[in-house]
Amino acid sequence: MPNPSLVLxxxxxxxxxxxxxDALTLRVPHGCIYGFLGPNGAGKTTTLRMIxxxxxxxxxxxxxxxxxxxxxxxxxxxxxxxxxxYRKMTVRAVLAYLGAIKGMPSRDASRAxxxxxxxxxxxxxxxxxxxxxxxxxxxxxxxxxxxxxxxxILILDExxxxxxxxxxxxxxxxxxxxxxxxxxxxxxxxxxEQAERLxxxxxLMNKGRAVFDGTFAQIQSEYESRAVLVEVEGDNRxxxxxxxxxxxxxxxxxxxIELSAGADDQDLLRALLQRTRVRSFEIKVPTLHEIFVxxxxxxxx
Amino acid sequence: MSxxxxxxxxxxxxxxxxxxxxxxxxxxxxxxxxxxALSIYFAKQAVGGPRETRQIVVEDxxxxxxxxxxxxxxxxxxxxxxxxxxxxxIEPEADAPTTGSEELAARVRAGTVHGYAVIGPGAVEGSDxxxxxxxxxxxxxxxxxxxxxxxxxxxIVAVRARRRNLSPKVLDEIRxxxxxxxxxxxxxxxxxxxxxxxxxxxxxFFLFLMFTGVFAVNQQILTGVIEEKSSRIIEVILSAVSxxxxxxxxxxxxxxxxxxxxxxxGGAAYAAALIKGIHAxxxxxxxxxxxxxxxxxxxxxxxxxxxxxxxCNTLREAQSMxxxxxxxxxxxxxxWFYITxxxxxxxxxxxxxxxxxxxMVMILRIAAWPEIPLWQIAASFVLLALSVPAMLWxxxxxxxxxxxxxxxxxxxxxxxxxxxxx
Numbered sequence: 130m131p132n133p134s135l136v137l138x139x140x141x142x143x144x145x146x147x148x149x150x151d152a153l154t155l156r157v158p159h160g161c162i163y164g165f166l167g168p169n170g171a172g173k174t175t176t177l178r179m180i181x182x183x184x185x186x187x188x189x190x191x192x193x194x195x196x197x198x199x200x201x202x203x204x205x206x207x208x209x210x211x212x213x214x215y216r217k218m219t220v221r222a223v224l225a226y227l228g229a230i231k232g233m234p235s236r237d238a239s240r241a242x243x244x245x246x247x248x249x250x251x252x253x254x255x256x257x258x259x260x261x262x263x264x265x266x267x268x269x270x271x272x273x274x275x276x277x278x279x280x281x282i283l284i285l286d287e288x289x290x291x292x293x294x295x296x297x298x299x300x301x302x303x304x305x306x307x308x309x310x311x312x313x314x315x316x317x318x319x320x321x322e323q324a325e326r327l328x329x330x331x332x333l334m335n336k337g338r339a340v341f342d343g344t345f346a347q348i349q350s351e352y353e354s355r356a357v358l359v360e361v362e363g364d365n366r367x368x369x370x371x372x373x374x375x376x377x378x379x380x381x382x383x384x385x386i387e388l389s390a391g392a393d394d395q396d397l398l399r400a401l402l403q404r405t406r407v408r409s410f411e412i413k414v415p416t417l418h419e420i421f422v423x424x425x426x427x428x429x430x
Numbered sequence: 431m432s433x434x435x436x437x438x439x440x441x442x443x444x445x446x447x448x449x450x451x452x453x454x455x456x457x458x459x460x461x462x463x464x465x466x467a468l469s470i471y472f473a474k475q476a477v478g479g480p481r482e483t484r485q486i487v488v489e490d491x492x493x494x495x496x497x498x499x500x501x502x503x504x505x506x507x508x509x510x511x512x513x514x515x516x517x518x519x520i521e522p523e524a525d526a527p528t529t530g531s532e533e534l535a536a537r538v539r540a541g542t543v544h545g546y547a548v549i550g551p552g553a554v555e556g557s558d559x560x561x562x563x564x565x566x567x568x569x570x571x572x573x574x575x576x577x578x579x580x581x582x583x584x585x586i587v588a589v590r591a592r593r594r595n596l597s598p599k600v601l602d603e604i605r606x607x608x609x610x611x612x613x614x615x616x617x618x619x620x621x622x623x624x625x626x627x628x629x630x631x632x633x634x635f636f637l638f639l640m641f642t643g644v645f646a647v648n649q650q651i652l653t654g655v656i657e658e659k660s661s662r663i664i665e666v667i668l669s670a671v672s673x674x675x676x677x678x679x680x681x682x683x684x685x686x687x688x689x690x691x692x693x694x695x696g697g698a699a700y701a702a703a704l705i706k707g708i709h710a711x712x713x714x715x716x717x718x719x720x721x722x723x724x725x726x727x728x729x730x731x732x733x734x735x736x737x738x739x740x741x742c743n744t745l746r747e748a749q750s751m752x753x754x755x756x757x758x759x760x761x762x763x764x765x766w767f768y769i770t771x772x773x774x775x776x777x778x779x780x781x782x783x784x785x786x787x788x789x790m791v792m793i794l795r796i797a798a799w800p801e802i803p804l805w806q807i808a809a810s811f812v813l814l815a816l817s818v819p820a821m822l823w824x825x826x827x828x829x830x831x832x833x834x835x836x837x838x839x840x841x842x843x844x845x846x847x848x849x850x851x852x
Contacts, residue, residue: 199672202671213662231670232432
């Protein structure tokens with residue numbers, strides 16, 4: 130992995146006696162979407178806050194695009210889980226201020242703000258106070274505030290929580306555009322479906338440690354499937370008696386078959402074909418959710 | 431640095447655009463000037479204004495003074511036609527006790543008679559005293575005492591003069607008062623008149639200016655920090671600037687707004703003083719000291735309120751935590767009169783070296799009496815130069831931890847831990 134955009138090297142952070150993040154090591158390449166997954170209290174937000182230099186690690190090293198976290202602040206766009214803006218300021222003034230503290234020249238900031246407000250359909254609201262905007266509009270404004278300074282890295286803490294469907298699509302589009310432009314998107318979530326669809330890489334965290342770090346395909350291959358989903362014509366009660374089968378569960382018309390030890394899924398297919406016509410035969414791929422539950426075990430709520 | 435200035439700029443604009451700030455900016459001088467004008471008016475009314483006729487009963491046991499008393503009171507009524515006194519002379523009872531009549535004392539108590547005087551039999555010879563019964567309710571009553579006393583003395587002196595065969599004309603010559611004007615020598619020659627009112631009010635004016643200026647502006651720091659915390663924008667801000675940059679920017683913005691406030695107030699006060707011709711009464715050095723102490727006092731309170739705001743989630747929480755601290759900050763206000771009366775007393779000196787209120791107490795003392803020992807002024811600046819950065823440092827450490835904390839405000843022990851480990 131040449132020149133990763135983000136490196137964490139044995140990063141540790143404790144709060145009192147609680148080890149929020151424990152010797153976490155991570156390399157995030159350019160131009161990817163990286164998902165931080167884990168139950169509440171796994172250390173996702175603490176990790177993100179350390180990358181952002183909001184809090185300092187007790188030990189370990191963080192490097193962002195070759196810089197230390199304090200020096201990299203202007204390269205990152207951040208959207209925290211708890212969202213909020215200055216309610217009494219106008220949309221334009223909020224963006225001008227956030228641009229200024231991100232080190233943008235004021236002319237660039239106002240141009241970028243105008244372009245983004247236009248894109249999300251808030252151009253007519255630029256002179257209004259934030260508190261006059263609807264909740265959905267405030268969500269849009271929050272995205273704009275995160276991305277309009279043109280960051281190299283986007284860090285989103287639980288970006289999908291509480292979004293209406295339109296804004297959900299909007300933020301996903303923005304994430305994909307960023308990746309296409311060669312930038313890096315890091316986000317935390319506990320919504321597995323979203324992560325499955327969007328992520329190139331996954332960091333699975335539990336109790337401050339990395340439980341898994343890699344691509345989605347890698348994690349699936351680790352969980353060799355022991356189940357198939359089949360649909361056959363006519364009476365399917367014979368299936369239970371086949372030697373390859375240890376358990377059967379009916380899901381609508383389909384059967385979820387658990388293979389017996391040492392059995393091959395292709396042998397099962399042949400056995401089925403000898404008795405009847407097979408409408409569908411699918412090797413069940415474990416979902417992220419299942420892997421998650423399996424890996425994190427009882428601590429997942 | 432540009433980030434600090436960006437924060438300062440927003441903080442400044444938010445402060446000066448705030449309605450409360452604008453109201454303070456305009457209304458406080460208007461009220462203060464209006465109040466001063468009114469109090470001067472009422473004070474004049476109290477001393478020289480019209481009054482109802484007051485009833486004075488005099489019992490002359492010497493039996494020599496009746497005519498001269500009537501003349502003395504008549505003269506008073508001619509001099510002060512707006513404050514007439516009605517004199518009733520009563521005959522002494524033959525063998526009355528020397529203490530005067532209980533019945534008349536009761537009438538004084540009831541308010542139908544304003545005063546009741548008993549002139550001793552040997553008053554003219556100087557061997558007896560006069561008794562005066564009164565019920566003092568206000569300043570006007572006190573002033574009446576001296577008027578009555580003066581009239582009685584005039585009558586007695588007139589009798590004595592006649593015994594020595596002095597003509598009334600000679601007597602008037604003897605009595606003629608020489609006029610008397612008070613002139614304070616001030617700091618230097620040509621310092622101008624320094625009336626007593628200015629000497630008492632100038633220290634209070636500077637104290638008031640400092641206290642109100644410091645708290646009116648720094649209120650914005652407190653509400654601003656709590657707003658940023660409760661609206662959760664603080665994390666976004668901290669992803670762009672460090673807590674130290676944020677705190678510094680806030681303070682710079684507030685200091686700028688503070689100077690606008692005291693500039694306007696000080697300007698208005700100077701203009702008013704110019705109109706009244708007492709502008710030269712306060713030496714220039716006091717203004718210089720004021721500016722220096724204001725900066726220190728301002729930063730002290732600003733860092734205190736920033737730390738406090740960072741620990742709280744709502745304004746109500748902040749107010750309840752602020753109350754104990756405010757007791758210290760209002761000490762100079764409570765004690766101002768005492769301090770101006772004894773600007774170098776032990777009490778004033780001790781309060782001067784309590785860092786949170788050092789600026790307020792020192793300016794009070796300097797304005798009250800510019801000659802307070804130089805070593806104390808120097809010591810106060812050394813103390814502030816040490817304690818204000820210390821306070822800023824402590825505030826920065828509390829701020830950095832507190833601003834990301836939600837839930838219950840921390841206990842004093844937790845705060846100490848934040849300061850040590852943050």
